[in-house]
Amino acid sequence: LSAGGILLTGLLQSSHKTDAGETENPFVCARSFGAAARLTHAAKRGNDSRRGLMMKSNKTVTNPYLLSRWRPGDWFLLRSSWRCCPYFCRTIHGAVSSHKATEALRTILVKRPHRSKPCSTTSHGPPINLSTGEIMKMNHMQSNSKSNITAFFPRISQVTTTAVAVVSLLLLTSLIGSVTASTPTPTPTPPVPLIHQGSIQVRLATVASGLTAPLELTSPADGSGRLFINQQTGQILILENGSILPTPFLDVSSRLVPLMPEYDERGLLGFAFHPDFNNASAPGFHKIYTYTSEPVDGPADFTVPDLSPFDHQAVIAEWQVSATNPDVIDPSTRREVMRIDEPQFNHNGGKLAFRATDHYLYLSLGDGGNANDVGDGHNPNKGNGQDKTNVLGKLLRIDPLDPALTHGSPDPISANGKYRIPHTNPFLAQPRAVHEIFVYGLRNPFRFSFDPTLDQLIIGDVGQNNIEEIDLGVSGSNYGWHLKEGTFLFNPDDGTITPDPNPDPRLVNPVAEYSHFDGIAVIGGFTYRGTLVPLLANRYIFGDLGGNAGSARLFHTYLGNGAIFEFQMGQHNPLLGSFLKGFGQDDSGELYVMIDSNIGPSGTGGKVLKIIGARDQP
Template identity: 50%
Template sequence: MKARFQPSFHFVAALAAGLLLTPSRAAAKTFTVVFDNFSFTPKTVTIQAGDTVLWNNGGGSHTVTGDGADKFCGTGIISTSCSKTFTTPGTFPYHCAFHAGFGMVGKVIVTPASNPPPLVSITNPTNNTTLSHSGSVTIEATATSAGTIASVEFFDGDSLIGTDASFPYSVELVLNAGTHLLTAKATDTDGGTGTSPAVTVIVQAAIADPIPARITQGDITIELQTIADGLVSPLGTAAPDDGSGTLLVYDQVGLVHVIQNGTLPNTPMLDVRSRLVTLNPGYDERGLLGLATHPNFAAHPFIYTYTSEPNGPSADFIIPVSGGTTNNHQSVIAEWRIDPAHPNQVDPTSRRELLRLDKPQFNHNGGTLRFGTDGFLYFTVGDGGAADDQGPGHSLGGNGQDLGKILGKIGRIDVDARTSSNGQYGVPSDNPFVDQSNAVKEIYAYGLRNPFSFSFDRLTGDLWLADVGQNDIEEVDQITKGGNFGWPVKEGTFFFDPNGDGNGFVTLAPVGEVPPNLVDPIAEFDHDEGVAIIGGYVYRGPALANLSGKYVTGSWGEFQAPEGRLFYRIGAELKEFRLGEDNRKLGLWLKGFGQDAAGELYVCGSTNLGPTGSSGKLLKVVSVTPPTELKVAAIADGNSIRLNITGGIPPYLVQGRPELDGGPWIDLVTTNGNSVPIPIVGSTLFLQVEDQTTKIVTLYHATLDGASERPNPVVTSASGSALFAIQGLQATYLVSYQNLKATAIASHLHGYAGPEGAAGILFNLVPAGEFGVSGILSGVHTLTTEELAGIVAGQTYVNVHSQQPPGHSGGEIRGQLIP
């Protein structure tokens, strides 16, 4: 299909040629440079003294800052355009103050203006022409000189289109969808050159608003409880399956922290900062990007890390790059063993490198590590970086579609085998391309751009992945073995046009051959909602019944501000959570999600864009307590228990009895106040509080001592008490202990067993401060219906464990919660 312009342009060109045969001097000119996609286009511009350079912002937050004393347009963000006239010959380098480290630099070469250059201009098409579709276009120009024109070269951006040495000067080319900056460069027989003003031609095909419908708020309200703060840039968690309740949180800067019994020790479990590339504190996509624990952690106490490291040994997955450049870094998966003498520390000498792969650019790294229900380790790798799956290190047609490269893929390996080519892992025999000679055997699925985060549904085993999009679409994929998820042929459910040197965009029509059986996402949103999706988990925890079975994800935010958002999926639709009773904003850059051994979810975020500062937080997703709900907290106060009552409608009635089923409740006190002391009589006392809406809170009290330990009683002078306030499925607990033989190391509610039996851990009891030989444990736990039934049936007990020796790691004091 041809897209020619009117023949009258030939007449205009000839007339102009007659008027411009003998230029007497060089007229000052304006040269246009467009900046976007971390680059200036053209990167180098040669002008004459007196000429002007105009910089136009094609997208993003950038500066145009001279390297020397002359700062060109200054150090502030250029929202639309800026210009500078150069009067002195020389070479003047400049850069973007934010992204110079990513290669966003340019240069203006100013030559003396003593000899008038040729005059050249594009006469067809005219500036700001808009075409309705792509097709063949004839570009025509006129050129004059004091001497003789030797040739006219035509350019689309920096790319040479063709050359014509005779008048009328013209070339023909196919303009694909996007914005094209056309220029002509004339050279005369004296060696003088002149470049025409740029002509902008827009070929329509991009969709202005791919998904007009906005994500609306749903009817699920959550609250976020701070579990750890003072982090830098937390990205996610890993939970060992050893029943310890330990949660590991990994920080992009290279630290793995242990959270046990609700506390964060000062010393990290692992510090790999010295192994990493130097991170850009302003913004970086490299670092410690993934962490996983062995699926049989009790027998095999190994953790696995995914790190961005300087180029070192030859990679197991080599990525050739062209143009004299080198790979930006290498991504490395390694195994580490827990120090047997220090269970919260990794033995730094135990590192075993599983694999190493080349990464052409700093971005699009993927990096998540997860073990599947099959026991194999899954990992993600981005398409190599840069933009549009193009550039050095990228295959023609994109790395995402190239089965000969690991880039843009999900990999799957067996960490317990040693049959790979490097002898450090195994390749599962049922990997989908294991028998394909030209394919990487480790590939599990492909056609991905930046699969930054994924997870397995702990109930079904389904693999859910969030793939960060280019300029338009963020998507949620349900991954299938051997599936092709489209990138860069598609972005979301739309077709994708990489658009050469311009910005890629989505379109309704394919721009090339479409592979068969592409898998579309199950949910997607466009950049009206945020510029990067952060994948989470299908919620399977016991605490939030209305969230059960729903996939939780979110939007990272915007480069300009910490505007992360939290979503959940219903069918193909995403809904936004209501956050807190005040329905507030998250106020963080959303950097990841986590999941503990019980299936509860966590949010990782920071108020800093890059890996710097100490504003990083790990937040637990919890239920919201309605403001009118009756709540009771109990505090030990000498020989009394002080009840602090909030919510509900006063006056409050406090009742008690010595046994759960021991006769009628006895009225103890009626009060309009919020703090009531209740004397402790006997070893066990059950209390309940009613308000005018009869919202009942039942309290259980028990005594802890060494003689109650089973199977072997403990001789100790230590003692303690436990008080649980139960309302519905919410348990508020207060446990005190005194005079242990050694510092406490843990405390749990165990079940299900009577006073003479022993049982496993139901959940951790968290210290109010640090563990000691004496101390207080307090917190709130959402019970499962099974846990509540066990408490009511008298089949649960509190156990406090101390450091052995001289303490008792199996438990020094114990008390049955219900006699």
């Protein structure tokens, strides 16, 4: 079968029934779109499958072009996809010559589902010969006798098995008709230089384990030596004297939307201590702020046009430490600051951080999910990233304190009356723009940080199918999404990129970028300002999530020149078999690496590693 045929067989195999007979449904992450695009890339250019993967008489005919586009997580993601159906249908449409087959499939898949149960399938796809790069021989049509397309997308179980079979037959017929033998085409050239291993070898030491999806670590700088770790599943834990305290500092798990254990981009995504956390005379004393993904609960402060129910709401809340126990939050002190409608489960951003020089809270928001910044909940003309009338695809800046506590401030009070908007925000004078916006044109700024030495805002913006980028956040700047992906022009109709011969000076290019030949999703980190590892001084430390098999990577760069290098890890690499979840920084400027053996928020394979040393290994 052509690449499109493989795509369909992935659909046919990716479901199962629970013991109760109820169909379970897996997830989709943004990478599904990349996987689908890579596997159907050739067929989208015509019906001849010359760039695809052919299966004939149980023999595999491989092609350097396709194999170069295959990523370790692709099969897993394709077999686990269930959201963003309109885009998925468009992808299939490019691989199918039969319009009727595509439209039949579209009638089944067009509705975007919500709150479906996750699937516990662990099949990750065909084996790959690592020495040759070939996908090893297998029968793609073998599957559990109970497998059917209905479990791949929620609500499809309402469609009869006969209807599904007819649709499948139509699609397969059109695909099989396109299978031809051909001469392989050359392997494509990476769009940007590959990342090479540098001369620096780092040493990492485990300081905490048994965690579930640890995303970040920070400290209130109160002299206690306590480190605070947030788990995506809703807990903020305290690491003290080498041990995790038995009682969480805060547990908001009951407030979250149900998380899909295999993969999810929702949850407790970020938290931050107020800069005046240790100042008993200040209104920020003992206050923290959280970013959570919660069920839709009434009108939001910010919304977007959407033709179907929103997936969830992003909620920023304020909490205060117990007056009698400094190791726990008093849950009765919760005060909601902001609520935002989110059309999709993915691209949520989620980072919260205060800037030392202005004491304002910065928060990151993705473009609303789906792919290409199009679809339900997206501006149909220019996407959310370029639309300053909504908050998605932006970094916001606010003073989150109750305005009643900040009399005399020059900052105007927000529309909901719960916080203030900095009077120096760049779009405050534009009546139609959201006044809280600090920068825009971002896809999914999952992590960002401040370098206090240079007072720099450094953003890791997760790309789509091709480019991951690091941006310097400057007030009012537009980073180009969805007009650009990295330094390249981006086509939102098909997700492709092309070189930009005449860059628009109004769009700010990244200070560092790498392609999907080197990774899958950038995880922003920190500029090293500690004293334990002098060799790392002034370097920005960041990394990549890693592929399906768990291949987290740690990078470093000087932001002035854009050259990225990978750290050497030594003979015993603690990152092997793990996904990179995030970074942390203590009040001494030392850095920590968050990893997990699971890509999703499940299990207890999460660890916190501290960077404790480095040496030059020419």
